[in-house]
Amino acid sequence: MVNEVDPSKGRIFLVKGPVNTALYDLGRGEIYTIDPLVVDVLGGVQSLKPSYIGGEALQVLRGYLARHPALARYETSNNSSGVHEGIVKSLSCQSGPARLSFMWLELTNACNLSCAHCYAEAGVRRTNELSHGQWKEILGEGAELGARYVQLTGGETTLYPGLIDLVEYARSCHYIGITVVTNATRLEDSLLRQWATLGIEVAVSFYSYDPEAHDSITRRPGSFRQSVEGIKALLSHQIPVRANIVLMQGNLTHLKGTREFLEGLGLKEISHDYVRPAGRGEVESCLVGEGVGKGGPELNLPYPSEERRRVFDERPCSWITCWKGEILISSEGVAYLCIFARCLPVGRFPEMRLKEIIQGQAVQKLWQITLDNVETCKDCELRYGCFNCRALALTTTGDLLSKNPRCQYNPYTGLMEGHGGKGMKERPKTRIDLVNETVEDEVVIYDPKNHNVHHLNPMAGVIWELCDGNHTPKEISEEILGILEASPTQVEKDVTKTLEGFQRKGLLEGVQE
C-alpha cells in the first residue's frame, strides 16, 4: 500500500511492508525504515492533513524522525534524489512501449587477455562477427529508436580496426554519451590523441594493486604494468576514465587497496562488483562461495558518474529492472538485454532489424519487470528504492522473478536473513531472548529485537514448548500424538509446517555456521 503523505508537494511516501514501513523522503533523497509503532503517529498526521497541519505535514514527519532517532530504525541515504524523483513518476504512470536509451556493442571477441571472469568469454576473433557496415547500421537504427548512449566493448576494443571510424559515426548520429571499454594494455600515443579529440569516456577493467594477483586474473604476465601505464596515459591526455574492479577469488580481499592504488593514480570514479555467474564468470562465481556480496537491500545507485546518472534518470526508477531501455549486441549479432544475461537471447541481427528486436514482445515484457513482479520483493516496503537486477536473479537462481540473491533482508520478519544462523537445528530451540506469556492456552510471543508480536493457538503453543533443543521434529510429533488423537501423518505434516513458520518468523535459534 502506498500512501502519499503530502500530495501538494509529492515528496513523501509511506510504503507499508508486512512488518516494517518505509518512508520515502524524495526531497532529501532518503529512505527510512520506520518503526511499526510510529506508523500510527504518521497515520495520525495524515488524518490531520486537511486540518491545522496542512502543508506542514512534511515538517512534522521530518520533525518526528529528526528528533526521535529511536523511532527510525535505520536510514539509508541515496546519493541522488533524482532517482527518487522518478519513484513518483513511476508510481503514477507506466504505460506505452518503453524506448531504447542505451546500447552495448561488443565489437569483437578478440582480446589480448584472457580474464578469469570474462562474461563474453573473449579471446579469439570469431569467424561470424558482424561487419563494420553492420555495426554502423546498428548505431543508426539505435539512434532512430531513441538511444543516446552507447558503450563500445569487446573483447578488447582496440583490436577492432574500425573503432575510430565507428566512434566518429556514433557522434554523427548524435549519441551524447560514448564509452569505450578497454583493458588499457595497448594504448598508443597516436590512438590516445585521436580519442582526446572525440570526446569519449573510457572504462577500464582493473583487478588488483598487487601485480601478481592482477596478472593471474588476466592470465597474462605484465598486463598490470601495461594497464597502469595505459591509465596514466589516458589521464595525461585528459580523457575521462573510470575503472571497475570485479572481485573474485584471486582479489577478494584487495578491494580497499586497489581503490587506494587507483585513486593514487588520479582516478576519481571507481566502482566494483562481485563476479557474476556468466561466461567464464560461472566458474569464478562458484569459487568465491555463496556468502560473497550478500548484504542488505541495495538502495544505493550503482553508477555514481554524472554521465551514467543521466542515463539512469531516463529510467523511471530502480524499482523497474535496471535493463530497461538497454540492449546488448554481441560480436556475432545476438541481442541480449545485459552483458550478464547471456542465457536469455532476445533476437539476432541482421536477421531481425534492431527495431523488430526492441519492439518485440520479449524485450518489451522483460523491460517492464518491476519489483512488484518479483517474489518476496513485491511485499517489501523498500522495493521502490531498491536495485532490481534481473540478470543477477536469473543467472544465480535460474528464476527470472526471484528475489535479488544478494539481498538478505526478509520483509516478512523485518530482519536480515542469517539472524540466528541459517537453517533449522536438528533439535529446534526457541530463541532465548524472546518473551512469551500464556493466556488461556494460547501463547503470545514478543520479539524484542524487532518489536514484533506473534500469537500461537493452543496446538502451536504445545509445539512451541517442545522446541527446547531436546526434541527432534519427529519426537515433537510423537509427543503431540500422545495427547491428541489424530493420524500420525497429519500431525507430522502440521508439526513441520508449524516449525517452518517459527523459522520463517525468526523465532528459532539457527544452525551455527
Added chain:
Amino acid sequence: MTPTTALPTLNIKVLSLPIEIVTNYEPFLREFCELTPALVSPANGETPVVRFGVVQKRRYTHIEKEGRTIYRLDKDYTICPILMDEIRASCYEHVRDYLLLHAGAVVKDGRAILLPGKSESGKTTLTLGLMNCGYKYLTDEVSAIHHKTIEVAPFQRPIYVNTWSRPLRKEVNKSFKTYRYRDEGEDRWQYIVPQNGAVMPRDVRWKVDWIIFPRYTPKGKVILKPLGPAKAVMALMQRGWNQRLFTDRGLKIFTGLVRRARCYTLEMGDLEEACKLIEELVGKSA
C-alpha cells in the same frame, strides 16, 4: 534558547513528566492555557526533564526543544497543536511509570472502557458517543496504563473535532468549552476542551473492565464480538507507544490488563447503535 527569568515560564507536568515551556509570545501562552486545563498540572517545583521554548522571531514563531529549533511556523494556529504533539511524543520517550497505549478511554461508575485502535478507527467518535451516554472522558488518544496497578489514568487532551463529528458534541457541550480553532474552506475544525465539570482527578486511576477494539465501517453493520485473550494481547501490543521502555514487562502489563477485562471487537457502522450495544453489555455485567 537561553531561558531568562524575564520571559514567562510555564512549569507543568503531563502524567509524570515535568516540562518547562518558556515563551516571549503572550498570545500562545494564553491559548495553551485555555486548551490544556485538563491535560497539564503544576510541576510543583520538580526539575523539568524536557524544556520547550516558543519564541517569536520576526514573522516566525520558533518551537524549540532543548535549545534547538525544531519548527519554524508562520501560522499562529499551528503552534499549540504542534507543541501538544511534541509533548505527547516526549511522554512516549520519557514516561516510565505508565505504559502508553494508542486508545481512547471513558469511565462510568468507577469502571473504565478502553478503546484501542489505530488512526481513523473511530476512537474519538466512539469516545464522544459514549460521553453522550453519560461516560466521563479520560482520553481519546493516549491511554496511560500504570505499570504496577494496571489501571488507566486520564490523559485529557482537548478533543479535535471536525464538521462531521460535530453533532456528537451536543451533550458534551455542557461540560466542554468549544474553542473554534480554524475555519478553512469546507474543513471546519474545533477543539472541545474539558472544563471543570469534566476534568477527572489526575491522581485517580481506574480499573479497566472492558477493552473494545472499534473499527469504523461506513454504512456497515454494528457487530460486537468477543475477542480471544491472546489475540487481544497481541492487538494491544501493536498499539503500544512506549512499550519498548518496558521490554519484557510490557507483555506482562498487557497480559494483566487482558486477564482483568473482557475483550471485544466492534464493527461500527452506526454510532448510536454501537453505543447502545456497549451500554447493554456494560448493563448486563453490572
